[in-house]
Amino acid sequence: MTEHTWTSVPLTDEYVRGAARLERTARGVAPHRLPERAVSQAADPQLSMVEAQPSGVRVALRTAATAVQVVGFRSRVTYTGVPPRPDGVVDLVVDEEAVAHATTSGGSTTVVDMATGSTTSDEGEDFTLTFDGLAPGAKDVELWLPHNEIVEVVDVRADAPVAPVPDARPRWVHHGSSISHGSNAARPTGVWPVVAARRAGVDLTNLGLGGSALLDPFLARTIRDTPADVISVKMGINLVNADLMRMRAFRAAMHGFLDTIRDGHPTTPLLVVSPIFCAIHETTPGPGAFDLEALAEGRVAFRATGDPADVAGGRLTLTTVRAEIARIVEERRADDPNLHHLDGLVLYGEEDAALRPLTDALHPDAETHRIMGERFADEVFVRGPFADVVRGRATTPAARG
Structure with missing residues (x-):
């Protein structure tokens, strides 16, 4: 040895x-x-x-x-x-x-x-x-x-x-749920925001927090106070599967969350990403729960326990959350041209689910993390709203030195 x-x-x-x-x-x-x-x-x-x-x-x-x-x-x-x-x-x-x-x-x-x-x-x-x-x-x-x-x-x-390694790469701050955190990814470099950051050549701060993308004010203040050249927030799934709020509260909380980020980053490119496809919660509200039949078979899986009839009263599903996020971003863009929207179905949609089902009905597998990260990098950093920030910046080790 x-x-x-x-x-x-x-x-x-x-x-x-x-x-x-x-x-x-x-x-x-x-x-x-x-x-x-x-x-x-x-x-x-x-x-x-x-x-x-x-x-x-x-x-x-x-x-x-x-x-x-x-x-x-x-x-x-x-x-x-x-x-x-x-x-x-x-x-x-x-x-x-x-x-x-x-x-x-x-x-x-x-x-x-x-x-x-x-x-x-x-x-x-x-x-x-x-x-x-x-x-x-x-x-x-x-x-x-x-x-x-x-x-x-x-x-x-x-x-x-x-x-230390000098680093002049653009700084990307991302916030999301357990999927952004990396649930079911096999390795730390396989988590989809890490895949995207390495592909795009940016410096990532990952605020993906399992079960905790809940529009908390302290999280918005954390993003507000963190240095960033570009920011993304991926919101929706935890609000649905926690059955945390109704549409009236969600609408105001989403606006307040973005307002707080803008207090510290008034013109930074800011992307709001809606949820990826998740069949159990597309039209069925939460709360989510363990699938007991799957556990009895030694598998982890989840199910939705809410009543779709309650959607008319403001209970959230992924379908209604996606529509409201798109509406809010479009409304705010009149005064905030650096605010952008990405439909989460671009990263993982119904056709993807047919090919690569969510392994526990809630989280993507390791291969899907890779695909989502590559799609995000290409859609957002290469030809999308973050491209101008990344273009021309030093991204290689030699250039950073």
């Missing part, structure tokens, strides 16, 4: 990209994707869990190292009767090319009994992942952290000196 003399990478904002804050813990550093005040205002265990899962967060360094290593401690939540999600993955990207990946292990696992709400916990060890055999010479290295489990980074090491 090769012996290495390791240099630790400083776990600071210069090296850790895509996080809103870095919490210093007894073990190391825990990346968070929301400010602490936002999390405290929500007082929601679901949001506290998903914002600490570092989707889109990566450690970036310039080095001549031939080996790099990540030491971390993961925290996972599983549910009785529900098959656990796969182990988290760390992706290694060298000079923009994904070259290797490794799975996490050990750590802390909390098991929630869905019938009683009680929990049990098991504490394991740190994981250590070593990526060896890198080509000699200076290069840009990114270590993309798992998108689907909480990770405390204990240490990141290289067997040569390290430096």
Whole structure:
């Protein structure tokens, strides 16, 4: 086995990209994707869990190292009767090319009994992942952290000196639901906004938050206060499957959400994306629930439990939400020409569902994440509303240096 003399990478904002804050813990550093005040205002265990899962967060360094290593401690939540999600993955990207990946292990696992709400916990060890055999010479290295489990980074090491990577790429801030977070994606670089960002050559901050795209004011303020050259918000599915509000409240909340973003980014290109196709909620309101028959077969699947007859009284479905989002954007564009709309069915529509059904009736599989990311990049960054911002900006590693 090769012996290495390791240099630790400083776990600071210069090296850790895509996080809103870095919490210093007894073990190391825990990346968070929301400010602490936002999390405290929500007082929601679901949001506290998903914002600490570092989707889109990566450690970036310039080095001549031939080996790099990540030491971390993961925290996972599983549910009785529900098959656990796969182990988290760390992706290694060298000079923009994904070259290797490794799975996490050990750590802390909390098991929630869905019938009683009680929990049990098991504490394991740190994981250590070593990526060896890198080509000699200076290069840009990114270590993309798992998108689907909480990770405390204990240490990141290289067997040569390290430096931060200068980055002049356009900054893209994206907010969405569990689909944007990466649910059912196989790897952190396979999450559809990450696919889109890497294809378009932009610097992503991913505020995709599982179960939590709910038009919360603190989330709008987070976007308002985050530096951005382009912004997108993908809204709708969580509002329907949480059965959170009726059309009257949705209309006002959508306007207020956009108003708050515009307080900090008055002319930044801002794209509102409506929901992708999801058969269970197209014309049937929420709330959503686990499909108990599927669970009995060892599968995770979801179903809609609302009554379509309630739509006339303002209850939300994906069909009504799409129509209202399109109407709101068109209305606002009279005074805001930098506001844009993308129908989510362009990313994944009914024909796509016939070819590649949502695996659990709610979330796309890994291949569909890739397709959605490529479509978004082409529709929005190449020939759409973000093209002028990206065109002419430095996107290659050499240009960024």
